[in-house]
């Protein structure tokens with residue numbers, strides 16, 4: 111592997127692991143949406159307000175945006191380098207004799223996630239930061255109502271569920287790929303890494319999948 115490609119892969123692996131960590135925190139925050147509505151509204155809006163006001167969290171957010179951009183840009187660069195070098199769309203790890211479906215389709219899965227993120231940022235992030243949201247009883251922006259209203263539409267729930275399935279496959283392969291790139295993958299720990307990768311990917315995917323389904327079936331007026 112050329113040195114530059116190795117550097118690109120290192121950037122992908124470190125930003126990818128940081129994004130994996132963000133997903134745990136984001137899921138834990140979003141699980142508040144499953145509390146009884148009277149409690150969830152104030153809790154969720156207060157939590158969103160807390161995140162947007164804290165300087166340390168603001169810095170972490172900028173690192174997050176940079177990581178997202180770097181992860182996507184370097185994925186594109188690596189894919190182009192590989193196409194040029196081998197005429198193949200994505201070079202997968204040759205140490206495993208049979209590559210899995212998701213390892214060959216990281217580009218497609220990543221593109222689905224990118225489209226999801228554009229919609230996600232437009233509907234929640236942009237509306238929260240720049241929209242004119244009504245306030246709740248405690249004077250915080252009522253993001254809770256925006257999220258609940260969006261998941262009362264069947265098509266929106268399906269869009270999210272399909273994106274989460276793509277995210278799950280992407281995480282599963284990304285986890286192993288990152289552990290190899292960072293030199294954490296050792297024969298002795300192969301099974302342990304596999305188990306941790308599966309548990310992480312399943313927990314994140316099912317956790318996110320639960321939220322829109324729960325809201326659609328329980329909070330639909």
Ligand code: HEM
Pocket residue numbers: 136140158161162171174223230234235238253257270277318319321322
């Ligand atoms: C049911 C699932 C989800 C819900 C209800 C949800 C909800 C939200 C909301 C309400 C915001 C705006 C909060 C704010 O800006 O303060 C947000 C921001 C964000 N979401 Fe999600 N999200 C979900 C899944 C995901 C997934 C799967 C990803 C990544 C693949 C993701 C990535 C992000 C990012 C990167 C931000 C911007 C965070 C920041 O500004 O610091 N979200 N999400």
